[in-house]
Amino acid sequence: MSLTTILDLPVELIEYVLCYDNLEFKDVINFSSGCHRFRDIVLNSNVLWRNKFMAKWPQFKNVCPLNDSDFNWIKESIDCSQIKRKTMTILSDMSPKFYKRYELSESDLIEWKNLMKENPRAYYYIVDDLMKIVNDDSPINTIEVVPINTPGNKTLKYYGIKALRYIRQVHLSEEWEIYMSLPQSEQILERGAVLVAQWCQPAQDITVEKISNEFDSIANAVKALLQTINDKHPLLSATEDEINYWRTHNLDDNQWKANDCLQILECMGTVLFKNMGFHGNNEMYFMPENSFINAVLDKRRGLPITLAILYESIARRLGVKCEPISFPAHFLLRWSESYAENDDGTGKSFYIDVFNKGHFILKGTCPRLSYDMKGKRKYTYKTASARQVVERMANNLEVSGRQHLHPNGRITRLRSTLELLRLISPTDMTCVLDLARIYMLYNMDVELLMKNLIEIQPQLDEREKTQANQIVQMLQDHAAHNVEALNDLYPKLEAGPRPANLYYAVGMVMQHQGLNYRCVIYDWDPTCLASEEWQKQMSVESLKYKNNQPFYNVLVEDGSHRYVAQENIRPTSEPGYLFQNQDIGRHFSHYFETHYVPNAEKHAEYPFDETVRKYNHEKIVFGYIG
Numbered sequence: 097m098s099l100t101t102i103l104d105l106p107v108e109l110i111e112y113v114l115c116y117d118n119l120e121f122k123d124v125i126n127f128s129s130g131c132h133r134f135r136d137i138v139l140n141s142n143v144l145w146r147n148k149f150m151a152k153w154p155q156f157k158n159v160c161p162l163n164d165s166d167f168n169w170i171k172e173s174i175d176c177s178q179i180k181r182k183t184m185t186i187l188s189d190m191s192p193k194f195y196k197r198y199e200l201s202e203s204d205l206i207e208w209k210n211l212m213k214e215n216p217r218a219y220y221y222i223v224d225d226l227m228k229i230v231n232d233d234s235p236i237n238t239i240e241v242v243p244i245n246t247p248g249n250k251t252l253k254y255y256g257i258k259a260l261r262y263i264r265q266v267h268l269s270e271e272w273e274i275y276m277s278l279p280q281s282e283q284i285l286e287r288g289a290v291l292v293a294q295w296c297q298p299a300q301d302i303t304v305e306k307i308s309n310e311f312d313s314i315a316n317a318v319k320a321l322l323q324t325i326n327d328k329h330p331l332l333s334a335t336e337d338e339i340n341y342w343r344t345h346n347l348d349d350n351q352w353k354a355n356d357c358l359q360i361l362e363c364m365g366t367v368l369f370k371n372m373g374f375h376g377n378n379e380m381y382f383m384p385e386n387s388f389i390n391a392v393l394d395k396r397r398g399l400p401i402t403l404a405i406l407y408e409s410i411a412r413r414l415g416v417k418c419e420p421i422s423f424p425a426h427f428l429l430r431w432s433e434s435y436a437e438n439d440d441g442t443g444k445s446f447y448i449d450v451f452n453k454g455h456f457i458l459k460g461t462c463p464r465l466s467y468d469m470k471g472k473r474k475y476t477y478k479t480a481s482a483r484q485v486v487e488r489m490a491n492n493l494e495v496s497g498r499q500h501l502h503p504n505g506r507i508t509r510l511r512s513t514l515e516l517l518r519l520i521s522p523t524d525m526t527c528v529l530d531l532a533r534i535y536m537l538y539n540m541d542v543e544l545l546m547k548n549l550i551e552i553q554p555q556l557d558e559r560e561k562t563q564a565n566q567i568v569q570m571l572q573d574h575a576a577h578n579v580e581a582l583n584d585l586y587p588k589l590e591a592g593p594r595p596a597n598l599y600y601a602v603g604m605v606m607q608h609q610g611l612n613y614r615c616v617i618y619d620w621d622p623t624c625l626a627s628e629e630w631q632k633q634m635s636v637e638s639l640k641y642k643n644n645q646p647f648y649n650v651l652v653e654d655g656s657h658r659y660v661a662q663e664n665i666r667p668t669s670e671p672g673y674l675f676q677n678q679d680i681g682r683h684f685s686h687y688f689e690t691h692y693v694p695n696a697e698k699h700a701e702y703p704f705d706e707t708v709r710k711y712n713h714e715k716i717v718f719g720y721i722g
Contacts (some may be wrong), residue, residue, distance in 0.1 A: 145169035201541035254681025351415030601705035605672035
C-alpha cells in the first residue's frame with residue numbers, strides 16, 4: 097500500500113527528517129503540536145534531542161556524555177535553555193541592585209551559586225553566556241537609547257565580569273580540592289599554574305587542554321631538533337603510551353641515561369631560548385601577566401617560577417625529571433643524573449636558572465648549602481610541592497597587586513589574590529586579616545568570613561587561634577556598628593536646576609588642558625568637596641577660581657579615576673569609545689557618537705544633565721568644538 101501523508105511515515109524516517117540541521121528547537125516543538133503521534137515521537141526520541149542539542153550548542157561536546165545512551169537529552173536541552181534565560185535575568189538585575197557598591201560580597205552573588213546547582217553542567221552553560229557578553233565588542237552608537245539586553249551593552253559587560261569572577265572562583269575552589277586530593281605523581285605543576293591563571297583572568301578562555309597542547313607543540317619542536325642531531329636517540333623510539341603517561345604524571349626518575357638527558361636539555365635550551373625567545377622579564381618583573389602561564393606562552397617572557405613550570409613541563413614530556421626548588425630570592429629547577437643516587441648526595445646534580453636562559457649551575461657550587469655533623473654537604477632546600485609552588489605564585493601576585501593598586505584605590509585584583517591565598521592556605525592569618533580589612537573598607541558582608549574562621553579553629557595552633565579570635569572580634573564589632581547605606585537613587589539636585597556655572601555633564605568626553613589626557617565625566621560637585629589636605633597637595637589655591645568652582649569625577653583613558661577642576665578641562669571632538677577604563681560600564685550603557693550614555697541608574701541620579709549633553713553633542717556634530 098502506498099504512503100499518502102506524513103502520518104504514514106515510519107518513526108525512524110520522521111526522526112531523520114527532524115534531525116535536519118536547518119530545523120531548530122522551535123521548529124521541532126511546533127511540529128510536535130501537530131498531533132498526538134508527532135508529540136509522542138518528539139518527546140520520546142533521545143536521538144533527536146541529542147542531535148538538536150549538539151547542533152545548537154556544539155561548544156558543549158566535551159561537557160556532555162555523548163556516548164551515554166541513558167542520558168536524557170530532552171531534559172538537558174530544557175535545563176540548558178532555562179539556565180541561559182536565568183543567566184540574563186540575574187545579570188540584568190545586578191545594576192539596579194548594586195549600582196552603589198564598589199565591591200560585591202559572596203552573599204550578594206548567591207543567586208549565581210544557586211543557579212550553578214540546578215544542573216551538573218550549569219557552570220559551563222553560565223560561563224558560555226557570560227563570556228559572550230563580556231567579550232562582545234559590538235558597537236552601540238547608532239541610537240541614543242537601547243534596551244539593556246542589547247549586544248555590547250557596557251553595563252552588562254561590567255557586571256558580567258563580576259559574575260564571571262565569582263562563579264569561576266566557586267568552580268575553581270572545587271577544582272583545587274580535587275587537585276590536592278590527587279596522588280603526588282598526578283599533581284603536575286602546569287595544572288596548578290592554569291588554575292592560578294583562570295582564577296585571576298575570569299574573562300579569558302583558559303583551559304588545561306589548551307595549555308597542555310601548547311606544551312606538546314614545544315616538546316615536539318624539541319624532538320624534531322633532537323632528531324636532526326641524533327636520530328638514534330632513545331627518546332625517538334618512545335611509545336605513544338609512554339609519552340601520554342609523562343604528560344600527566346610526575347616522573348620518579350629520568351627515563352634515559354645522563355648523556356641522553358643532557359642532549360635533550362641542550363635541545364630544549366636551543367628551542368626555548370634561542371628559537372622561541374623565552375626570557376625573564378626584568379624590566380616589568382612584578383606585572384601580573386608574568387605570573388599567568390597563558391600570557392607567558394603568548395608573550396614569551398615571565399617570572400622565574402612560571403618559566404620554570406614551562407621548562408619542567410616540556411622536560412617531563414621528553415622523559416627528563418626536573419625538580420622545582422623554591423629558594424627565598426629565586427626559583428630554580430634541579431636536575432640530577434640519577435634521583436636514586438641523589439638521596440645520599442653522591443649523584444651529580446645541576447641547578448637550572450630558567451630566568452637566565454636555562455643557565456646550568458653545579459649543585460656543589462650553589463651557595464645555599466649547609467653541612468651535617470659529620471661534615472658532609474647537606475642540601476637545605478628540598479623539592480617544592482605543588483601546593484608550595486602555587487602558593488608562591490599567589491604570593492608574587494599579592495606583591496604585584498600591592499604595587500599596582502588601581503589608581504582610584506579600588507583593589508579588586510588584590511582582593512582576588514588574597515582570596516586565592518586563603519584557598520591555598522586557609523590557616524594563614526596574615527592573609528585573612530588583610531582580606532578582612534578589605535571587606536570592612538568596602539562595606540562587604542563579613543558573615544561568611546567569620547563563619548569560616550570559626551570552622552577552621554581545630555586546624556589552628558594556639559597562636560593562630562588567638563589571631564583568628566581577634567579577627568572574628570574585629571569583624572563582629574564592624575558588623576555591629578556598620579549600617580549599610582540604602583540603595584535608593586536620588587537626583588543629584590532634586591529641586592533643580594543645575595548651577596549656572598556648571599558647564600559640563602555626566603557622559604561628556606573631555607580633554608585635560610594641562611596633562612592632555614582624555615576622560616569621561618561620571619559625577620560632579622558644585623564646588624570642591626575634597627579634604628583640605630588633598631586641596632593643598634593638588635595646589636587648588638593656585639587655580640584661577642580656586643575651590644569655588646565645579647569639580648568633576650572622571651574616568652581617565654589610562655584606567656584611573658581623578659577629581660578635576662572645571663577650568664582644567666574642555667570638551668573634545670576626539671572619540672572616546674576606545675576607553676579601556678574598567679568602570680565605564682558601571683555608569684554608562686554605551687557610547688553614542690560623541691559621548692557616553694548613562695545607564696538607567698546613572699540617569700536617575702543625574703536627570704538634568706541630559707539637556708547639556710545633547711547641546712554639547714550638537715555643537716560637536718556641527719563643528720563648533722574640534
